[in-house]
Amino acid sequence: MAAPALTARVRDVVEPVAVAAGLFLEDVEVHGIGPKVVVRIVLDLDEDEVGAVDLETIATVSREISDALDGIDELDSEYTLEVSSPGTSRPLTEPRHFRRARGRLVTLALHDGRTVTGRLTQVEPATVTVAPEPVAAKKGGPTKARPPVDVALADIAHGWVEVELARAMTVDLGPEDDDDEDED
Incomplete structure (x- = not known):
């Protein structure tokens, strides 16, 4: 064969x-x-x-x-x-890969040369939403949140999950991911 x-x-x-x-x-x-x-x-x-x-x-x-x-x-x-299993080195090439990476720190290289890095918070059929990590205005100062960025899947040239060794996932992925049932 x-x-x-x-x-x-x-x-x-x-x-x-x-x-x-x-x-x-x-x-x-x-x-x-x-x-x-x-x-x-x-x-x-x-x-x-x-x-x-x-x-x-x-x-x-x-x-x-x-x-x-x-x-x-x-x-x-x-x-x-x-x-x-695919492991962390698998590139994000298909919509299902992005859905699987929700809550993870990702870097997206766009066709226009820009890169977007942040938490992948939402995946829609044609777009993904990335929440950039907060930045400190001054060393040791308070951090400032940055607004989420919506990116069209068609604009992504390459995407990958960043390896994080010390951070637990703490991103709220919305009500559809909540396994807790209200008990009366």
Whole structure:
């Protein structure tokens, strides 16, 4: 089976496993021939969820994917399976990537040469809203909030999530993301 056909076959087998686990199948790659075949699967949370796929879920789904792939005759029994999540280095290239990055610090490089950096607070079908980080007028002085910036998705040349090691997400994403139910 040719590589594109095998990749499509792997995708067809893996996608139901991912969906059953509540995950989105982001990418499938199949490289090599014979016992040197490497199958790379990238899984992500549903686009409306914020956070990351945890390692326990990746491990569980990896076993289920391996079992499913064992039924593909075209794969050598000694293929290497790599299952991962997109990680922080994934560029923001599709609307679902922006929805997944809500609440995160992002940098957007625009086609006109400008860059916008701030918290991604809202994603609409054609635009995203970024809240720039507050700035201090003077060193040690009070910070001054800056107004949110709306950016058309069509104006974004490149976008990426900035890695933050010490900040917890504290952005209010609105009522649709509130999991708390009012109890009377």
